Amino acid sequence: MGFDPILPRTRVEAMAEQGHWPDTLVVDWLDAVVKTAPEREAILDHNSMTGESTRLSYGALQRRVDRIALGLADFGIGAGDVVAFQLPNWWQFTALHLACVRIGAVSNPLMPIFRERELRHMLAFGEAKAVVVPAEFRGVDHLAMIEGLRGDLPGLAHVWAVGGSGAASFEDALLVPEGDDAAVAALFAERRPGPNDVTELLYTSGTTGEPKGVMHTANTLFANVLRYIERVGLTRDDVVMMSSPMAHQTGFLYGALMPIVLGTRVVLQDIWDPNAAVEIIAREKVTYTMASTPFLADLTDAPAVDDHDISSLHTFLTAGAPIPRVLVERATQRLDIAVLSAWGMSENGAVTITRPGDPPEKVFGTDGVALPGMEVRVVDWDGNPVPAGAEGRLQVRGASSFVGYYKRPERYDTDADGWFETGDLAWMDADGYIRITGRSKDVIIRGGENVPVVEVEELLYRHPAVLDCAIVAMPDERLGERGCAFVTLRPGESLDFEGMLAYLRDQKIAKNYLPERLEIVPDMPRTASGKIQKFRLREAAENLTP
Numbered sequence: 001m002g003f004d005p006i007l008p009r010t011r012v013e014a015m016a017e018q019g020h021w022p023d024t025l026v027v028d029w030l031d032a033v034v035k036t037a038p039e040r041e042a043i044l045d046h047n048s049m050t051g052e053s054t055r056l057s058y059g060a061l062q063r064r065v066d067r068i069a070l071g072l073a074d075f076g077i078g079a080g081d082v083v084a085f086q087l088p089n090w091w092q093f094t095a096l097h098l099a100c101v102r103i104g105a106v107s108n109p110l111m112p113i114f115r116e117r118e119l120r121h122m123l124a125f126g127e128a129k130a131v132v133v134p135a136e137f138r139g140v141d142h143l144a145m146i147e148g149l150r151g152d153l154p155g156l157a158h159v160w161a162v163g164g165s166g167a168a169s170f171e172d173a174l175l176v177p178e179g180d181d182a183a184v185a186a187l188f189a190e191r192r193p194g195p196n197d198v199t200e201l202l203y204t205s206g207t208t209g210e211p212k213g214v215m216h217t218a219n220t221l222f223a224n225v226l227r228y229i230e231r232v233g234l235t236r237d238d239v240v241m242m243s244s245p246m247a248h249q250t251g252f253l254y255g256a257l258m259p260i261v262l263g264t265r266v267v268l269q270d271i272w273d274p275n276a277a278v279e280i281i282a283r284e285k286v287t288y289t290m291a292s293t294p295f296l297a298d299l300t301d302a303p304a305v306d307d308h309d310i311s312s313l314h315t316f317l318t319a320g321a322p323i324p325r326v327l328v329e330r331a332t333q334r335l336d337i338a339v340l341s342a343w344g345m346s347e348n349g350a351v352t353i354t355r356p357g358d359p360p361e362k363v364f365g366t367d368g369v370a371l372p373g374m375e376v377r378v379v380d381w382d383g384n385p386v387p388a389g390a391e392g393r394l395q396v397r398g399a400s401s402f403v404g405y406y407k408r409p410e411r412y413d414t415d416a417d418g419w420f421e422t423g424d425l426a427w428m429d430a431d432g433y434i435r436i437t438g439r440s441k442d443v444i445i446r447g448g449e450n451v452p453v454v455e456v457e458e459l460l461y462r463h464p465a466v467l468d469c470a471i472v473a474m475p476d477e478r479l480g481e482r483g484c485a486f487v488t489l490r491p492g493e494s495l496d497f498e499g500m501l502a503y504l505r506d507q508k509i510a511k512n513y514l515p516e517r518l519e520i521v522p523d524m525p526r527t528a529s530g531k532i533q534k535f536r537l538r539e540a541a542e543n544l545t546p
Contacts, residue, residue: 003080003106003198005215005403006412012196020373020399021219022226023195026257027101030065033058033263042259044284045091045268049136050163054091058263064175065095066184069102071174075158077130079104079191082201084128086110086119086247088137088270092162092170093246094256096132097200099174101218104193108201109247112137116508118211120149122203126213126406127155132170135163138271143168195219201406202249204346204450211452213406214346224349224400225258227371231353232317232340234288236263239312241289243269243277248449249346250319254290274302282308289313292320292448293327294478296339300331313337317353319344320448324477325364343367343436345422347402352376352434366433367426374398377419378428386427391437394426395419444471447479451513459507460485460500465493468524471515472537474544484541485515488524495520516546 015021033040038059046053056064077083083105087093097107108126110119112134123131133142143161150156160170167173178184193199195218203211234240242255246268259266267284269277277299280286296318299305313335319342328339341363344350352368362368370376378392379385386392397418405411413421425438444451453471460469468488473481489495497518504514525536 003215003406004409005196005198005217006409007196007217007403011418015219015223015399018373018399020223020227021195022222023219024222025101025193025195025199025218026222026260027065027098029260029263030058030062030098033260034062037263038062040263041265043091043094043266043268045089046270047090048088048271049134056091061091061095061098063178064091065098065102066188067176067178068095068099068174069188070179070184071176072099072105072130073103073187073191074176075130075173077103077105077158079193080198081105081129082108082126083130083132084108084110084123084126085132086112086114086142087132087134087162088112089242089246089251089255089268090134090162090270091268092132094260097252097256098260101193101199102188103191104197106198106201109252110203111245111247111510112142113510113512115510116145116149118510119146120152122211123149123153123156125211126201126203128153129155130158130160131156132160132162135161135165193218196403198403200252202252202346212408212411214402215404215406216402220400220402221253221257221349222261223373223398224371225253225261227373227400228254228350228353229258229262231355231371232288232315233356234258234262238262238264238287239285240264240266241269241277241280241284241286242266243272243289243295244291244448249344249349250290250292250448253349272298274298275304278302278304278308278310281310281313285312286310287312288315288317290317290319293318293323293480294447296323296331297327297478300327300334305334310335315340315356317342319350319367320445320480323364325360328360328364339363341367343434347420348374348396348398349400351396351398351400354433362431362433366429366435368434369432370398371400374400376428376432376434378426378434383415388430389427391425391427394422394424394434394436396422444473444481444483446476446481446483446512449512451483453483456483456485456504456509456513456515459504459509460487463495463500463503465489465495468532470524470532470534470537472534472541474517474541474546476546482517482546483513483515484517484519484537484544486519486521486524486537486540488521517541517544519544 042058042061043056100107162170198215200216244251317340342350342353354368474484476482525533
């Protein structure tokens with residue numbers, strides 16, 4: 001299948017010596033909770049498509065996980081096979097990952113916003129053997145969308161839909177009757193993966209426009225989750241809410257995995273609605289949540305805050321976009337919570353986080369300090385460390401660093417000492433706190449999500465009216481950044497904003513990737529060698545709005 005992790009023996013030995021890798025699987029934590037407290041509540045979700053909510057104890061979750069694992073095995077899913085799932089924040093997402101771990105399969109979460117263009121590439125490139133989707137979500141027939149791609153996916157043997165019917169029913173196909181205890185235990189023991197086997201394949205957008213498949217093991221994932229718990233100060237008594245998509249690394253790590261490690265309850269929200277979130281916090285006594293900056297802004301401004309007691313909420317950790325000082329002050333006062341800021345990436349999880357009790361200038365002026373087991377440094381273009389406060393290239397290494405890009409080992413950009421090139425620009429203060437200042441990679445971060453600029457530009461270049469195009473970020477108070485497309489037209493041609501959107505929608509790309517402004521310009525600013533000077537376009541976009 002191409003799962004060849006880049007995992008030098010020296011790294012394995014160093015992590016063992018330093019105690020950063022726990023050498024355990026997520027199902028071990030699940031089984032431990034069930035052994036001592038099977039009736040403790042594990043998950044509460046709400047399916048906005050059916051209007052039904054599901055509460056599962058740890059015992060009930062374990063039983064469903066084991067039934068799904070047996071179902072997958074019955075359909076021939078084995079060690080190293082990729083099981084993709086394009087699911088919202090429903091209990092089935094967590095259960096599917098745990099079931100995959102039971103039998104050594106590789107989980108491949110896919111964002112619900114992806115459409116035919118992204119799915120065709122990701123499912124084919126990852127050689128997914130099975131995929132699970134919602135029968136319908138937010139007006140999209142996901143099952144029909146996948147079935148329409150089957151001709152381009154010869155390796156895709158099985159397609160199941162949550163809420164589907166007939167052979168495509170997830171419930172009928174995978175929630176099989178419980179088997180003989182001894183036989184089931186023997187099967188799971190035989191299929192049990194090692195802690196350094198690849199367990200997660202997660203796509204992230206890079207500078208080339210082609211998504212890269214980030215590979216993680218149980219050790220790299222839990223090296224992050226355990227230190228994250230310590231830094232934030234979470235305990236079994238906390239109640240976690242996850243509104244960020246669990247198909248994003250944020251939701252996967254801290255919505256699917258972390259609550260099980262804690263042995264606590266997670267409340268899932270499948271469609272973001274800040275007023276509904278306030279009601280959930282009040283009703284379920286939520287104490288902690290994490291999401292990108294727009295979620296914090298929406299929650300702070302939600303009218304429902306005035307009508308509900310949300311005093312249980314003590315911490316909101318936000319990442320994915322710089323946190324405006326005025327937002328932190330407003331959130332702290334109106335919600336009466338501690339706001340923590342963080343920086344991370346799919347390849348490493350959260351790497352830097354501010355500490356509880358940090359002064360305001362650290363929270364709103366930095367993106368945190370490295371977690372134990374992780375190191376960050378800022379270097380110049382020759383690779384030499386720069387003084388405190390000086391901008392340079394941000395590099396990272398440590399326990400939670402991923403083990404390579406699927407089928408693309410040459411893109412694992414590390415030096416001889418293991419420093420990974422993040423593609424971000426940053427400065428570091430004298431206390432080790434960093435601040436992201438820009439990106440050397442050509443990506444827009446819209447609401448914490450990366451927009452693959454090159455891919456969208458390539459599509460625009462194919463428009464018959466377009467001679468040249470470049471997409472850059474416009475600053476946005478709520479989402480951090482939005483895309484602005486600068487375009488020069490061929491002689492005699494015309495293009496307006498709605499026409500551009502209609503064309504891109506026809507290409508079946510994700511809605512979040514669509515530029516939100518069109519600027520027609522007579523010429524592009526260029527270097528002497530003919531390259532477009534995007535920094536000049538960014539300057540021009542600084543005062544533009546969608």
